[in-house]
Amino acid sequence: MEEQGFFAFMANNLADFWEYTGFAHATAEHLIMILIGFFFLYLAIRRNFEPLLLVPIGFGILIGNIPFPTDAGLEIGIYEEGSVLNTLYQGVRTGWYPPLVFLGIGAMTDFSALISNPKLMLVGAAAQFGIFGAYMVTLALGFEPAQAASISIIGGADGPTAIFLTSKLAPNLLGAIAVSAYSYMALVPVIQPPIMRLLTTKKERLIRMKPARVVSQTEKIMFPIIGLLLTCFLVPSALPLLGMLFFGNLLKESGVTRRLAETARGPLTDTIIILLGVTVGASTQASEFLTTSTVFIFFVGFCAFCIATASGVLFVKFFNLFLRKGNKINPLIGNAGVSAVPMSARISQNLGLEYDPTNYLLMHAMGPNVAGVIGSAVAAGVLLGFLV
């Protein structure tokens, strides 16, 4: 009897333990999400698509989709108050990771190309039509204005900005929007070239741009200060993003805060990117992520990227009508108006070299590219101002 009782005791405990394992709670949705995580890791590791973002996000998806009993109060899930993942997720939810990423971006960005040729700022502004074109598409799909704004910001091709705006306007869509934004940023080399080829003639692709002039250090120091004052007086709601972006750039350009600049662009950014990537990935729990909204978000995200690329290229073609012969802009840098830095500028360079192996467009494309960073932050501020 005693032995029977002992084995029954063991069996009961093992049965209880089984209830705590992931196997007992696994559903088809969990497996689908785990496969999506594998796909992200594959893209990052084998195809080298934005590995610094997709490895943390892909692994985060695996972390977030390990099944467990949600009613047991284990405090392990990312949405459970007090869990470690929930604590790390606060930076995404309350929106303080994105400004720190912007600090790092500012500290590593050279705005010389933009300062030497300020008209490229307008290309960065034109590409933001991707956001507002997508806003119209999203409204047509039946989303609320605040949700539509959060989804359409994917068109800015700026992950931190998308997370920042969504955390304020539509926190329940945060996981899907963040994953969509970063996925499409990684797919920029696939999405943009066909649109650029389609909208340009061979003659336009061969346009050689005037070399950039030398920019003095004084101008480089003045840029973040004047940039902050002019843009943030116009759109104060973009202050967390633009404030940190310009502050980071001043650390870099002042020449007297080298250590701070190195920390901002190095260890600090790396730390925040790790935490941001993993927690955004983990926030895609199957129950929250696998919905029809997510499908729409990915669809709108794709539309937004296409519209942004097309509007940048078409704006350059239109702008060229007003420019003198020697001052024409190669429309292949129009795509760089989206703020995927420096990927989209690299695409301009590669496509330019494809048609003329001696036509280097990289530095010219960096102008609209960094203007796109400013433009998308301003656009986010405008949407916040209108809808909060």
Add this chain to the structure above:
Amino acid sequence: MKKIGILIISLIAALGNISAQGTKSLVINEVLVNNKANFQDDYGLHHAWIELFNTSFAIVDVRNCYLTCDKRVLDKSLSAPERAAMMYPIPKGDVLTQMPPRQHLLFWADSYPKRGNFHLNFSLDTVGPNWVALYDANAITLIDSVTIPANLPVDCSYALKVDGVKDSGWQIMGDTPTTFVTPSTNNMTLDTNEKIDGFKEKDPHGFAMAIMAMSIVFSGLCVLFVAFRLISAIGKKIAQRNAMRHHGIEDVKEAKEKNVGTESAEIYAAISMALHEFQSDVHDVENTILTINKTKRNYSPWSSKIYNMRSMPK
């Protein structure tokens, strides 16, 4: 040192101003004078009450501030201690005096301050008009005041129409079926977002948003464009002037012909690249092989004895 001193004093003054701005965001939001069957205090008793509202999005501590209904404190000839003696000092050491953002705090005007920190040392006149004021910790700065009209109906309050918004005006609450006495809660419940509703109604397709938002984004970057166009022009002029001085050229036309001061950044990039390459190539650890095999040393003029200084020059 003098400049640093001035800077520190300015900073301290600015910080002082910041703390003052905290209590400045407090307003008297609602007052109930004649309480017969309305909100009860912790003792289950009905007394007049005064509700404060924190209009800011930050925590504000009301400790050390003063509440009063005595108009004599308006006499500017009185000193701060004299004024303080006529008012109720909100005690410190109570965490409940910290008002969360956009929240309310209720004080009982029952003349029983010993019943707790939120029980005032004065009560309100149920017949005549009442003047209620909130003073800052210095007992001199008036933060907010309101005059409650006489003969307010029983169990009706006098409240701001919209919480914390003085321009919205005051009204009597609880005297009609559509107005309510709202102790420690919002006077006006906001269950809709007017902005979003406006966009949903007037701009269902998003055209207005696209036009307005694109215009703002364009204007923002256009302003930057104009500013840096000017800075760029000045920068070019300064660069040309410095280059002319360096080359000893005084005529601007000559400088333009010789392209002085208008060198492309690509030249500097090429020079920098060459320097970088050169510096990266310098290595002080040579490739060496450690071996026990007999090595054959080739002739080298550097090791030749005939070239050393011991041989006398002819």
